[in-house]
Amino acid sequence: MVVQENIRGIRVVxxxxxxxxxxxxxxxxxxxxxxxxxKAEKIVAFNSPLMQGxxxxxxxxxSYIAARLIVSSxxxxxxxxxxxxxxxxxLMSLMMLSMVIVMLTIxxxxxxxxxxxxxxxxxxxxxxxxxxxxxxxSITFEHVDFSYFNxxxxxxxxxxxxxxxxxxTVGILGPTGSAKTTLVQxxxxxxxxxxxxxKVGGVDVRRYNLESLxxxxxxxxxxxxxxxxxxxxxxRWGAEHASDEExxxxxxxxxxxxxxxxxxxxxxxxxxxxxxxxxxxxxxRLCIARALLKKPKILILDDSTSAVDTKxxxxxxxxxxxxxxxxxxxxxxxxxxxVEDADQIIMLDDGHIQAVGTHQQLLDSCPRYQELYAAxxxxxxxx
Numbered sequence: 001m002v003v004q005e006n007i008r009g010i011r012v013v014x015x016x017x018x019x020x021x022x023x024x025x026x027x028x029x030x031x032x033x034x035x036x037x038x039k040a041e042k043i044v045a046f047n048s049p050l051m052q053g054x055x056x057x058x059x060x061x062x063s064y065i066a067a068r069l070i071v072s073s074x075x076x077x078x079x080x081x082x083x084x085x086x087x088x089x090x091l092m093s094l095m096m097l098s099m100v101i102v103m104l105t106i107x108x109x110x111x112x113x114x115x116x117x118x119x120x121x122x123x124x125x126x127x128x129x130x131x132x133x134x135x136x137x138s139i140t141f142e143h144v145d146f147s148y149f150n151x152x153x154x155x156x157x158x159x160x161x162x163x164x165x166x167x168x169t170v171g172i173l174g175p176t177g178s179a180k181t182t183l184v185q186x187x188x189x190x191x192x193x194x195x196x197x198x199k200v201g202g203v204d205v206r207r208y209n210l211e212s213l214x215x216x217x218x219x220x221x222x223x224x225x226x227x228x229x230x231x232x233x234x235x236r237w238g239a240e241h242a243s244d245e246e247x248x249x250x251x252x253x254x255x256x257x258x259x260x261x262x263x264x265x266x267x268x269x270x271x272x273x274x275x276x277x278x279x280x281x282x283x284x285r286l287c288i289a290r291a292l293l294k295k296p297k298i299l300i301l302d303d304s305t306s307a308v309d310t311k312x313x314x315x316x317x318x319x320x321x322x323x324x325x326x327x328x329x330x331x332x333x334x335x336x337x338x339v340e341d342a343d344q345i346i347m348l349d350d351g352h353i354q355a356v357g358t359h360q361q362l363l364d365s366c367p368r369y370q371e372l373y374a375a376x377x378x379x380x381x382x383x
Contacts, residue, residue: 002029008274044102051095058091059084124192130209134216135201136166137297137328139187144196146182155194156182157351164344166201166297169321169329171339173372174348180332181222183348184300187330188217200298218291220304224283226275231260232267234286238293246293253319254289255312256282280307288316298328305338313338336373345369 069075144160156179172180186198189205197204226234251257263269275283305313333339340359347354355366362369
């Protein structure tokens with residue numbers, strides 16, 4: 001685990017000049033593993049001579065007793081040899097059995113971990129026989145409470161009431177930890193509500209077939225993941241049988257087509273593990289294009305343009321407004337500029353909705369929004 005963390009975060013380690021610290025940590029962990037492994041191997045190594053010694057001592061004891069019996073004519077030499085042979089076979093079998101027991105003991109910890117994974121149950125009911133057709137991308141939250149611990153005392157969302165019309169663009173703003181991501185994760189049923197209901201297309205999401213629901217909801221998460229393979233292969237995670245023209249169209253909306261074509265192999269350019277050979281902004285745009293290929297009724301962008309410059313961000317929003325008129329778009333952002341053109345802007349704080357309205361309405365009525373807008377405006381002027 002330590003090696004894996006250091007390899008994945010090697011740039012961070014070097015930028016903070018923590019090589020010596022990480023070497024010390026690695027040596028400490030390595031020494032602990034060495035000590036445990038040595039202890040286990042000593043037990044295994046001690047087992048063999050112990051069993052061999054037991055076997056030879058048994059044969060010596062049998063030979064001594066049998067010799068006295070042969071002298072007294074109570075046993076023949078042939079009987080002695082047969083007895084020694086059978087005893088050796090029994091002791092050899094016991095020795096092999098002891099080795100099996102030792103190996104089972106060593107593997108017990110691994111077996112327990114595998115069992116934990118295999119026995120883990122999904123708490124979400126996939127509702128295989130549920131509805132498979134979603135009418136539109138409208139979303140309604142009705143008195144929604146939510147807790148990751150399924151506890152009223154540890155709620156993350158409190159009495160959320162919200163309605164989003166199909167095709168609208170909705171922005172969500174709020175400080176870190178205000179449950180913005182938690183709110184949108186309830187739409188594709190990554191989690192189920194504690195109380196209340198979330199409706200998509202006028203129907204409670206729990207009534208839909210889970211796979212059908214998620215097919216109509218595309219999410220671009222905060223942590224952007226790309227897989228080893230070509231750009232085209234990564235994009236087709238959104239639609240396995242998408243044509244080349246559809247790939248290009250999705251990338252144009254995501255403002256990714258230009259930098260892809262600038263690469264030597266274009267859409268056949270190989271992406272390294274976790275997208276390490278493309279920049280953060282390029283990775284975000286590829287992930288947006290991948291989500292667009294699903295042609296979903298609901299598109300959720302969870303702070304997915306944070307590494308993109310403001311000009312490109314504006315171009316992505318403009319292209320989506322033009323090309324995705326029937327798709328409900330939910331944009332979680334830290335910049336007011338990313339959502340000021342939205343049909344609705346939701347201000348969240350500590351799991352509560354503070355205000356809902358357009359950019360101008362919130363400027364006129366919401367002190368928290370006014371404060372956020374003024375602070376970001378000052379930063380832009382200073383820049």
